[in-house]
Amino acid sequence: MINVAIVGASGFTGLELIKILINHPQFNITYVANSSGNTTVSQLHSCLDGVFDMDVKKANASQLAKVADIAFLALPHKASMSFAKELLDLNIKVIDLSADYRLELETYEKFYCPHEDKNNLKHSIYGLPEFYEDQIKNTKLVANPGCYPTATLLALLPFVPYLDQKANIFVDAKSGVSGAGKKLSDITAFVNTNENMFAYNAMKHRHSPEIDEKVFELTDIKVNVNFVPSLIPVTRGMLVSIYVTLEDICDAKKVLKDFYKDEEFVRIKENPVNIKDTSGTNFCDIFVEQNGNALFINSSIDNLLRGASSQAVVNANLMCGFEAGVGISKIAYVP
């Protein structure tokens, strides 16, 4: 058993990490923290009452390092990098769920803020296991991808080599409300979101550069996705529709099937994907339909699991030498 810490236990991704790790056969939760401390896990999350309880400490790197070997950081960006730096100096492995180690320095500073841990940034590995498995196995710092880039990259990457590079790439992405986090806001108030749907940050979302960068890193092809995210009135789940134009007409269904034929957590579907089939799991479901040179690529993930916490545990599994799927759920919240 390896001792693990969860920092940022109050939010949705913190809760999901706890829920996964409680039953994980190889990891043992020994440290739970948030920004204020002085509480317990079951006070933060009443659903865990009688299931799992533990003091929640005010986050402190050296205390963490005494009791754990690996840490999950479910913190806001900026807060995350300063804490990660301390942990890495103490030789603790880190899976960072924030944006802090996902981007090239320049891109990060353009879309977020000045970076405070440039040294570790150079060596961080992007935690998308289907594409970075070997590097993940050998790193001490994984930058866990965001939910939008995860669902977009897994759907888009198989087709990048076939695209007409002069044509636009459009991504229409729909997220459950939990994706906006636990902080109260107009956008997450029931009355504003229920029976409603709307886009936000259309064509300007800061997840676009994350997608562009990784596509280039993995294919050597420059893209500039036009990204339009929307909130939909569901609690969890994410559905992504990608619209692209092919250079040469390929058999898109075959391309997709071949590309992921050995992947445990990607399912190629015969029908358009839906949110509920992946909700509660680490799966990414993908479907593709073509009309001449026009392509509709359609993917679904659980935004809090494959888009955050279960993908983080897969990365931890790999970093610790376990099989990717140890302790990871494939059983959806259906019905």
Add this chain to the structure above:
Amino acid sequence: MINVAIVGASGFTGLELIKILINHPQFNITYVANSSGNTTVSQLHSCLDGVFDMDVKKANASQLAKVADIAFLALPHKASMSFAKELLDLNIKVIDLSADYRLELETYEKFYCPHEDKNNLKHSIYGLPEFYEDQIKNTKLVANPGCYPTATLLALLPFVPYLDQKANIFVDAKSGVSGAGKKLSDITAFVNTNENMFAYNAMKHRHSPEIDEKVFELTDIKVNVNFVPSLIPVTRGMLVSIYVTLEDICDAKKVLKDFYKDEEFVRIKENPVNIKDTSGTNFCDIFVEQNGNALFINSSIDNLLRGASSQAVVNANLMCGFEAGVGISKIAYVP
């Protein structure tokens, strides 16, 4: 006061017609029918108990013609054209909410069934008032547009002259569940739709030819939209996202504003549109955002009103010489 008939009173669009016409200052409901008769309006729709009641007859054209001068047909396609034909022969004005008179003969027969009223089909007018107002005023037969084409055409048409004609047009359209009608099906069962979202008939929906045909009719430009409809877990409302590529870069926001500057029922918005702002009204809200030559056009309508029943009453108003907006609601179901 003009006497009006509603045929097809059991469904959602039939109910919406009744709700509008009860309070209409110029129309008087004198005939209500469905396919079986032998019931009353308040038995069909308990919400109208104590508000409006009337026998619901088994639909019969000659009986209708004795008591009404204009008829709304909220019938399934095929059933509609045989009934419309009878009414037109009896000199009754018809607003047909089905697909039967919307398409060119060839297109209709390819996507639906053999047409049984070719003669009237030639003279029917497409009831999109912003584009066909003069013809509507002088016709006896309006083919009321479908909800998907209404929301798509109103958003797309201002930009057609500016498009790169070699680039693909993508339409990602989301409909509330009422759009699937009242008939029980897996797709409209609560447990399948709630907390879920999924596309259907992706790139193959029979509303695409309706859009293509009308774009050509109005602009002389051939398009071939790639149309992907989805159901979202809301009862009413429709949100459409259109992704296109410009030939020459124009000021999209200005183009849009100028195009609709005199229209009463089209609102140009500064922010992405949402479903609730148009729900309960005849408005179409439109927003546009551009990124170089890439354009995101975003529209919202109430699928049952602007997408069916209130647009039908606007058409009836025009056919009878009234102002377009008489008796038409602008007050949304918010919150």
Add this chain to the structure above:
Amino acid sequence: MINVAIVGASGFTGLELIKILINHPQFNITYVANSSGNTTVSQLHSCLDGVFDMDVKKANASQLAKVADIAFLALPHKASMSFAKELLDLNIKVIDLSADYRLELETYEKFYCPHEDKNNLKHSIYGLPEFYEDQIKNTKLVANPGCYPTATLLALLPFVPYLDQKANIFVDAKSGVSGAGKKLSDITAFVNTNENMFAYNAMKHRHSPEIDEKVFELTDIKVNVNFVPSLIPVTRGMLVSIYVTLEDICDAKKVLKDFYKDEEFVRIKENPVNIKDTSGTNFCDIFVEQNGNALFINSSIDNLLRGASSQAVVNANLMCGFEAGVGISKIAYVP
């Protein structure tokens, strides 16, 4: 036309007042205010963009008195009474939607705070038109009932004379989330409320004394209702279940029908009531079922309309000598 003011235009009940009064044939909105001013109606409520616009002022009684004859106050309790007092001194009629004038002094001060307008409190009339119509017609100050008391009193009052006075009265009341107001809170966050349901302030809600007091005032019978409110994952609507025990077995369905036989806005139903049939209207639907001496009384209202804003306009109608139902909607938001 009578000039009216709306104070407290930012919240849900303020919006509903505006929506009703825009189309009211006898009232003319001449003054709209909230606590900060410096905005417009359509900035506060984007759904009214292009429909109705007007400056929203910082609330000021003497400015209001210059342009309006009657004022609707949709303010928090406490804020309301100090403003109402000023208006009444200026001879403006007031319909107060807060709790400030609903209760006996002692009760008010026990459950809320010290009262600052005891003089007017003595003369205020409780705005439940079915029971206080004559007094409402002759008052300058109406205390508009809360949504829970409205739905409970209308259902309970017909049966009070038949009850076993030693048996407990239980009220299980379910409210849509808009009933909790527009202020952000954990209880109104989408993720906490969606796919969920829970009681709050069980047996301790401050709406119980409002119910007890009015029952006594109207029947001379002392009751002590056990009131358990819950939030349900719908935006608007309220469903109340009342469980009581009869002294002598009566024909409950007949008692109910007879009691309300002349009422325009109460409908007695043959089947359990539902939320959607009253949503968007001023109706209160009531159903009753009995099992020996056990009675289940079941009512439904729109919490924002019959439970607040449309009832307020009915009261204003009566205060100004109009028919109760002028400008009041009976057309539900169905489907």
Add this chain to the structure above:
Amino acid sequence: MINVAIVGASGFTGLELIKILINHPQFNITYVANSSGNTTVSQLHSCLDGVFDMDVKKANASQLAKVADIAFLALPHKASMSFAKELLDLNIKVIDLSADYRLELETYEKFYCPHEDKNNLKHSIYGLPEFYEDQIKNTKLVANPGCYPTATLLALLPFVPYLDQKANIFVDAKSGVSGAGKKLSDITAFVNTNENMFAYNAMKHRHSPEIDEKVFELTDIKVNVNFVPSLIPVTRGMLVSIYVTLEDICDAKKVLKDFYKDEEFVRIKENPVNIKDTSGTNFCDIFVEQNGNALFINSSIDNLLRGASSQAVVNANLMCGFEAGVGISKIAYVP
């Protein structure tokens, strides 16, 4: 490992059984059937694609008996008893999720239909583990309780000895829509249920006699609960409010805590219970509040798990000599 069969794999409770048993450390699914056969598990339930697959046979008792030692029957009542009888003759242990073995003969025949397996009915054990654990361990036939009786009995039973026997007992029970089963009906259509709530079979539901009978069996006290079930617009979950009157005033919170102090799957809460905390688990959460002799008892379960499938697996665990909680989830579907 013990080989188990699931008969009735198409419905929601069948799916939940499969989901639990896939990962159960002691049970091995060897037979899956429904009424028609000729399909596979993943064709019935697309969420299990790539997770678990197996042919689904047309149900046949002797074939089942060749490959399994214990069978879960998730069949409609009536269909269940004829199949159970065959299995019991073949010496297969049966957990029946229908109503067929839950009631006394007379009661069953009054509320359902003539009974076709009277002999086994005499020996069936009611599968509410907190009250029948020893008998369950030694039976071959468990009648798994319905969801309404489970949530009601667990909340009511601790207080039965303290009740004023002349006062009425009222149960206001709210169920998620999945409780109405997978069959299409108006009541389960999205548009009718979304943004809505309504009671059905008020004071006449056939789950009342199940509750009355078990209370008498366990306490020797005759009760006659007044049961009012409602559907709420959530997919899964159940919330029950019980209103009763005490004979002598007891400390209700202490009574409740003491009663369940050793139970693994009952949690006594300090605040009103909610649906999400138990959703996805086998927990029953209970809260109680009193006001003099008036009591509000409030319980929450997952209708498909504690109200059906996970309780069934707990029963199977006990019948096979395992700990009650083996393979049973305590991790809720939160958020």
